[in-house]
Amino acid sequence: MLMICSGYIAPEYLYRGEISTKSDIYSLGVLILETTTREENCRGNKPSAEQFIKKVRENWTEQHIVSEYPSLKADSLRQIKKCIEIGLQCVETDRQRRPSIEKVIDQLNGRHSN
Structure with missing residues (x-):
């Protein structure tokens, strides 16, 4: 049986x-x-992006990253932390709170944009 993972689909599209x-x-x-x-x-019988995101928010602290x-080294650990922060910004339930692609790219490149 083929199971399709809806864990990559934004909630506003998935539900509305x-x-x-x-x-x-x-x-x-x-x-x-x-x-x-x-x-x-997408793991197990019932994939849930909500559960995955919650787990990342709760567990992926600086201490856990280390x-x-x-x-x-410290710089690489900071980059991983930054990527997690960017990823969490992107998966905000309220799409208005998600960054633009330009902001994501700027952050990944180490530039700060408003």
């Missing part, structure tokens, strides 16, 4: 059929979080 550029930002955020944490969003990546 509304789509915008901010829907793509949500999907990007999930991918950033999966890549950075090395954890999968324990997961013990061989990395």
Whole structure:
């Protein structure tokens, strides 16, 4: 049986059929979080992006990052923390609170934009 993971689909599209550029930002955020944490969003019988995001918010503290990546130097650990922060901004339930793609790129490049 083929199971389709809806964990990459923005809530406003999944539940109301509304789509915008901010829907793509949500999907990007999930991918950033999966890549950075090395954890999968769609696991088990009932995939839930909500559960995955909650787990990242609660567990991926500075201390946890250090324990997961013990061989990395301080600058690399800061980059991982920043990627998690960016990913969490992208998966905000309220799409108006998600950053634009330009802001995401600026943050990934170490620039701060408003």
